[in-house]
Amino acid sequence: MTPKQPRGEATAEHLLTTALKVYASAGQQGFTVNAVTAAGGVSLGSLYHHFGSFDGLAAALYTRCMDRLFDAMADAVRRTRTARTGVQAMVRAYLRFTEEHRDAALFLHASAYSGYLAAHAAQVHSAKLDKLAPLTGRLREYAERGEIAPLPASLVETLIMGPVAEAARRHLSGAHDFDLDRAMRLLPERIWRSLAPDGT
Amino acid sequence: MTPKQPRGEATAEHLLTTALKVYASAGQQGFTVNAVTAAGGVSLGSLYHHFGSFDGLAAALYTRCMDRLFDAMADAVRRTRTARTGVQAMVRAYLRFTEEHRDAALFLHASAYSGYLAAHAAQVHSAKLDKLAPLTGRLREYAERGEIAPLPASLVETLIMGPVAEAARRHLSGAHDFDLDRAMRLLPERIWRSLAPDGT
């Protein structure tokens, strides 16, 4: 009668996938414990067993989406050699991810500074640092070799992630005047210019 | 016995001020209707009469904070002539506002894409466009005069607001490795480089 329920670890996985679907289709305001358990055919007890709280589920989903984004960026950078191509690869990978995984990108941007994560902020932040390590490592190498201007590491990150995230937000919010394809063509070079050492 | 209650319009004003204080001291999770009404010595009925919903209050507060930020930026730009000094003035004004009105800046960044505004998104967005008009107008003039690179207007905005907002977020989140004073010295020039026309 009841469809075969996945159990154990699979249930947690299943809940995360369902949660993202619910978020994508019902939006922030339709994103409730009841909506997620109903959509997934899973009980409240299971959800709370695996995630402790609804915020816990949201934090896990956030972490999962973030992992995928940063993995995509790290992969892209790995195929480059110079600072210029590396930075531009990061930018393109972020924008490509935003386009190809719209739901995940939307959830990331909407949740980023948005209460869900308050209780798990520390965990999420350290997970972020871990996943970001390959990228920050590369940036440090560029700096050591003098391939980018001598700036504090956090400013270099700000100059890359700031514009890219803003572009993603504009695309995701459906701004009529924002063309993601054009951004993918123009932004990498512009961001690079903000980082290039003098006389380049 | 009961302290003299402000009435009418004044109550709405009073609630907004109280709300920001409550948000600043109790954080996102302590930011509830009851907390705000209790702290302000105002009843639920009054709050709902003036703002329709708790989200309505949050949207009004958001708009008010945003107005102040953009006014500060517009004032700063008004005192400049060239594209370079104008852009740099915007950047500095944003960062200065973040420092001087920490509570308002925190609320702005935390609420920006965060559910509170979903119901009033349209109003908030059009209010934003209005307040942004003096700034976008300036940027268009720069572009027409060839003082900045020929880029779509939304990309110019992205290249300015992206890094500045990211810097503000890092400062507000208390990142140990982020130094706002250093950012105020270095960012304006770096952002300018991303916008400068060729051969500058």
Place this chain on the structure above:
DNA sequence: GCGTATCTGGAACTTTTTTCTAGAAAACCG
């Protein structure tokens, strides 16, 4: 098989938001 640990279901409870309505204060107007 047996015992233990893990997982699931759903009713009951808590907290937070929203609605509702009676009535007080202000504004308006002849």
Place this chain on the structure above:
DNA sequence: CGGTTTTCTAGAAAAAAGTTCCAGATACGC
């Protein structure tokens, strides 16, 4: 002024969302 209308306030009650709890089911090691 005196009456009428509108605006505003108060707080109880309802609705909605999140959380707790525990009885029972399932998987797993021995």
